[in-house]
Amino acid sequence: MSLDAKIPQGPLAEKWSKHKFNLKLVNPANKRKYDVIIVGTGLAGASAAASLAELGYNVKSFCFQDSPRRAHSIAAQGGINAAKNYQNDGDSVYRLFYDTIKGGDYRAREGNVYRLAEVSVNIIDQCVAQGVPFAREYGGLLDNRSFGGSQVSRTFYARGQTGQQLLLGAYSALNRQIHAGKVKMYTRTEMLDVVVVDGHAKGIVTRNMLTGAIETHAGHAVLLCTGGYSNVFYLSTNAIGSNVTAAWRAHKRGAFFGNPCYTQIHPTCIPVSGDHQSKLTLMSESLRNDGRVWAPKTAAIAEQLRKGTLKADQVKEDDRDYFLERKYPAFGNLVPRDVASRNAKEMVEDGRGVGTSGFAVFLDFADAIKRLGEDTVKAKYGNLFDMYIQITDENPYKQPMRIYPAVHYTMGGLWVDYNLSTNVPGLYALGECNFSDHGANRLGASALMQGLSDGYFVIPYTLGDYLATIGPKKVDTSHPAFEQTKKDVIEHVNKLLALNGTKTAEAYHRDLGHIMWEYCGMARTEEGLKKAKGLIQALKADFWKNAKVVGENEEVNASLERAGRVADFIELGELMVDDALMRRESCGGHFRVESQTEGGEAKRDDENFAFVAAWEFKGENQPEELHKEQLVFESVHLTQRNYA
Amino acid sequence: MSNGNMNLTLKVWRQKNAQTAGKFVTYKAESISPDMSFLEMLDVVNESLTLKGDEPIHFDHDCREGICGMCSLYINGHPHGPKRAVTTCQLHMRSFKDGETITIEPWRATAFPIVKDLAVDRSAFDRIQQAGGYVSVNTGVSTDGNAIPIPKVIADEAFNSATCIGCGACVAACKNASAMLFVSAKITQLGLLPQGQPERYRRVQTMVAQMDEEGFGSCTNTGACEAECPKEIKLTNIARMNNDFFSAKLFREESIHEEQHGGA
Amino acid sequence: MSEFKQTFNSSLGKKLIMALTGLFLCTFIIVHVGGNLLLFSNDNGFGFNVYANFLTHFPPIEVVAYILYLSILVHALYALILTVKNRKARPVGYAVQAKSDASWSSKNMGLLGSILFLFIVIHMGDFWFKYKYTNEVAFKEYRTDLATGQTTESAYTPASADFSHSVSVENNVEIVRVKDLHARVAHTFGNIWYVLIYVIAMGALSFHLLHGFQSAFRTLGWVHRKYTPIVYAIGTWFFAVIIPLAFAAMPVYYFFCVR
Known part of the structure; x- marks a missing residue:
């Protein structure tokens, strides 16, 4: 099977416009004859559902939460990039493209990334028109701030709740279409499988989380907008409910999984406080605009800080190591996330970690408060500080914050071509669910950009081309593939319900998380990964023997839901380890200890690894097959990233 | 799993579904750490219930960072517990005393039927938003984002209303189970911004009509909602809504009347 | 409607x-x-x-x-x-009602x-x-001497049942008869x-x-x-x-x- 990314020919800046022109259109009168299934109501899903319904398609939208407004995009804090150049500081579409592809450590497609930068400006216009209350200056114009990995101010924001405001904007557009009858909304409904008919995705199987009813839904195309899989690490900044099940079941039905090992570890999270922890909380990266990251110069001072005999603000200036500013003078505290995270990890390994656990470094606002005043700092970051106080019971206005990296985003995901189509025709993946635009590392404020770009401005064009090709012939659930897939799902559910061992699914999840974080986290070694593979396989076998699931299918059953998700995470974990093991280079969020520069920075191997790894499922407990999509760089020159 | 030293007694409302009757069941929560969030404490209880083969206590939750609005719980007589301006998921056990008895109830309102145990159905909120909580623009707007300057104070004020997370604490807190704080927050956000002006007086009518249909109570301006709102949405939103509603109904010629009853 | x-x-x-x-x-x-x-x-x-x-x-x-x-x-x-x-709107109340900020x-x-x-x-x-x-309610009569401004009062029993009130001036004395x-x-x-x-x-x-x-x-x-x-x-x-x-x-x- 060959992988065709379908990147249009021609100069970079003209690819998207030319492609849009070449895509087939669906006659307006015919649009209402098409049904489109969209799973997930985050930025990508809600924006796609609204936009496609506006065009006239019949949309069925699904989410597992009680309301589409609760999708985890809502928790994004910092902001959204757009190449508006309102600040006259030298920004341009090309610069946003360049920053993003460089930030991704040259493991993304030029064509995709350029398109993303190109439509970024439309996203802002669209959101403003919807009534998204972006931050403004006194003159009434939109305000910007700078974000990690960039030297221009191009990030638009709504206090520390940008994701919330953008999602509520998309949710409102979705609501309008629900009201108009163009979108049928299914809440508290979990997708459990994709139905493939003659090689094309034609529907899904879902479980009604209130009644347990297993149902089939047919459509001309299926769009998965189901987010990322950071929760494979158990502890992450994702919502408890965020899961890989939809994407994983699609993978098992033939969709390739792209670059599964690319995970982003976000540097500024609140450190773990104990075993009871169910999730981690991110503090927006924007904090690094004014906060200074440091660790004590010596392990001895760190020891005193850990014991509590010394307070952070009592550490003398000379005894502090502002390690990011020292090592990367040009970018300072604003280096990309992977770099900042890895450096924090090094400090901890060097015995210079702080906090009771020792797994933390400081993020200090003392200078910012001195320079700007407490009120200004409060206006900028007040809600983040409040959140920190609430969780840690410490006051960051007085003592520096303690931060430590945590898994935050997965660049990997279902493999898609330029049209966002997976290799299964009719099956699309949008937003974090796909692998596309961020390469091996995502720059701050670009996840929101990608989700909305896919949903508002890409899929409405590219989906039309596919639909025009297959024609408006009615699809329904009468094909035997629907009944068969439904049977498979019921069998799977029953298998889970039959588990009556001694350990909860949550406990297995926690174990999986420990394995992943230890061996497939911020630094990965061949030896560790091999060990992890064995551990995960053993965990999987143990899960299917000793896990305990209570209750029945025909009721609200969180125990069953969790078990199904954990089972899929375990399988995904193994594939991530395989991918990490295969990729014997360091790039972005994937740091192979065997591949580093003398200075300890990630060292890419462009000769052998400038490709997208797309994995094909070959059957239960069979090794997956690797397909390579070679990355072609026509416009940018590949250099080792250097933020010094 | 636990590693703390707090021991608590929980009185939890258990109810299989909306059709069956519910009751309070008492549980012990032992070795609870003060650093746990309230939901993590319930996780601990649930883990032991599951291992005993009992059904875990069902509650809605997702992001656990206070923004998705999915968590609820009426804890010791307060929606989202005793602390101001925090959601249940951000409420930590250090806010309670060792040995304390904690009563946990679901949101109580006709418009929020119980799904199971502590989880309720808040889809009424979605339907109210669907009735008009938007600006009617299709994707593909070409007006530049900076084409209409918006005074900072207006943008900030709109933002303050827009921070509503739709959790329903206002309804739970109100003695009349009124949803007016929730409804007025969206009306105010869009009513303040220039983008929301064309539909301002339609929106308030359609949203209020839907709110009434859902069976929420009326506002008596007690301010309990404002006091319990985890996002500190202000009571002034309701006044703004009232003002827009009466302007729309009494002084404007446009009406939603025909379309509601004539049908389109 | x-x-x-x-x-x-x-x-x-x-x-x-x-x-x-x-x-x-x-x-x-x-x-x-x-x-x-x-x-x-x-x-x-x-x-x-x-x-x-x-x-x-x-x-x-x-x-x-x-x-x-x-x-x-x-x-x-x-x-x-x-x-x-x-x-x-709330047929089932709460078991515990805490003191709220509402007056x-x-x-x-x-x-x-x-x-x-x-x-x-x-x-x-x-x-x-x-x-x-x-x-x-009985009636009362107030006589005010318009020269001195002094008022005296006394009970008054109306002649007819329809009587409600009257104001008249006699000999520089104002007579007001009203229900008391x-x-x-x-x-x-x-x-x-x-x-x-x-x-x-x-x-x-x-x-x-x-x-x-x-x-x-x-x-x-x-x-x-x-x-x-x-x-x-x-x-x-x-x-x-x-x-x-x-x-x-x-x-x-x-x-x-x-x-």
Whole structure:
């Protein structure tokens, strides 16, 4: 099977416009004859559902939460990039493209990334028109701030709740279409499988989380907008409910999984406080605009800080190591996330970690408060500080914050071509669910950009081309593939319900998380990964023997839901380890200890690894097959990233 | 799993579904750490219930960072517990005393039927938003984002209303189970911004009509909602809504009347 | 359903009716307390009786009076409708109710209103009904010497049953014959139970207006960063303190000082 990314020919800046022109259109009168299934109501899903319904398609939208407004995009804090150049500081579409592809450590497609930068400006216009209350200056114009990995101010924001405001904007557009009858909304409904008919995705199987009813839904195309899989690490900044099940079941039905090992570890999270922890909380990266990251110069001072005999603000200036500013003078505290995270990890390994656990470094606002005043700092970051106080019971206005990296985003995901189509025709993946635009590392404020770009401005064009090709012939659930897939799902559910061992699914999840974080986290070694593979396989076998699931299918059953998700995470974990093991280079969020520069920075191997790894499922407990999509760089020159 | 030293007694409302009757069941929560969030404490209880083969206590939750609005719980007589301006998921056990008895109830309102145990159905909120909580623009707007300057104070004020997370604490807190704080927050956000002006007086009518249909109570301006709102949405939103509603109904010629009853 | 009907049947419309009738009643009590201050003038009820006579016989005031009675009834009726509706919105209550930030009065408007309604029935039965529809209130004649300004009074028994009032001047002496409501007031306020009922009712009035006055402004949507504090101050000091105190002082004064 060959992988065709379908990147249009021609100069970079003209690819998207030319492609849009070449895509087939669906006659307006015919649009209402098409049904489109969209799973997930985050930025990508809600924006796609609204936009496609506006065009006239019949949309069925699904989410597992009680309301589409609760999708985890809502928790994004910092902001959204757009190449508006309102600040006259030298920004341009090309610069946003360049920053993003460089930030991704040259493991993304030029064509995709350029398109993303190109439509970024439309996203802002669209959101403003919807009534998204972006931050403004006194003159009434939109305000910007700078974000990690960039030297221009191009990030638009709504206090520390940008994701919330953008999602509520998309949710409102979705609501309008629900009201108009163009979108049928299914809440508290979990997708459990994709139905493939003659090689094309034609529907899904879902479980009604209130009644347990297993149902089939047919459509001309299926769009998965189901987010990322950071929760494979158990502890992450994702919502408890965020899961890989939809994407994983699609993978098992033939969709390739792209670059599964690319995970982003976000540097500024609140450190773990104990075993009871169910999730981690991110503090927006924007904090690094004014906060200074440091660790004590010596392990001895760190020891005193850990014991509590010394307070952070009592550490003398000379005894502090502002390690990011020292090592990367040009970018300072604003280096990309992977770099900042890895450096924090090094400090901890060097015995210079702080906090009771020792797994933390400081993020200090003392200078910012001195320079700007407490009120200004409060206006900028007040809600983040409040959140920190609430969780840690410490006051960051007085003592520096303690931060430590945590898994935050997965660049990997279902493999898609330029049209966002997976290799299964009719099956699309949008937003974090796909692998596309961020390469091996995502720059701050670009996840929101990608989700909305896919949903508002890409899929409405590219989906039309596919639909025009297959024609408006009615699809329904009468094909035997629907009944068969439904049977498979019921069998799977029953298998889970039959588990009556001694350990909860949550406990297995926690174990999986420990394995992943230890061996497939911020630094990965061949030896560790091999060990992890064995551990995960053993965990999987143990899960299917000793896990305990209570209750029945025909009721609200969180125990069953969790078990199904954990089972899929375990399988995904193994594939991530395989991918990490295969990729014997360091790039972005994937740091192979065997591949580093003398200075300890990630060292890419462009000769052998400038490709997208797309994995094909070959059957239960069979090794997956690797397909390579070679990355072609026509416009940018590949250099080792250097933020010094 | 636990590693703390707090021991608590929980009185939890258990109810299989909306059709069956519910009751309070008492549980012990032992070795609870003060650093746990309230939901993590319930996780601990649930883990032991599951291992005993009992059904875990069902509650809605997702992001656990206070923004998705999915968590609820009426804890010791307060929606989202005793602390101001925090959601249940951000409420930590250090806010309670060792040995304390904690009563946990679901949101109580006709418009929020119980799904199971502590989880309720808040889809009424979605339907109210669907009735008009938007600006009617299709994707593909070409007006530049900076084409209409918006005074900072207006943008900030709109933002303050827009921070509503739709959790329903206002309804739970109100003695009349009124949803007016929730409804007025969206009306105010869009009513303040220039983008929301064309539909301002339609929106308030359609949203209020839907709110009434859902069976929420009326506002008596007690301010309990404002006091319990985890996002500190202000009571002034309701006044703004009232003002827009009466302007729309009494002084404007446009009406939603025909379309509601004539049908389109 | 007509558009107005639809408006006033909505939850907000019902609140609008509550607010408008409530504010109208607020303006009424200003007039009422102002007139009743005549009870404190030491003129054997001359001023008060003339005032009471004026209120009951000046046609425009009579029209306003009927609007007033209607307002009271509508205010009470809508309160009842809203309360029933609000109860329906939460049929199952909470097991634990913590102390909330909401004021006591705001949470007990129904109770306070019921006390007031009961009081109004007693109050009107005592004075307004007896004054207007019975012969229980006797007549009085006030003779004022226009040269000296001195007033003397005496009982008066009208010749015909239809007699209501008269004003005439004879020999530079003005003769005013009116119903002696003042005597009725003095009599009633001599009864400790009545005094207690009045004082309790005025307590209820105070709390009712403490919340009600500013709440009406909120319901109407008249909220402004600069003016709302003024509304609060008026609602608190004028309507919830001064007016109820002035009213309550009347029975207390008559009970202790006049008898």
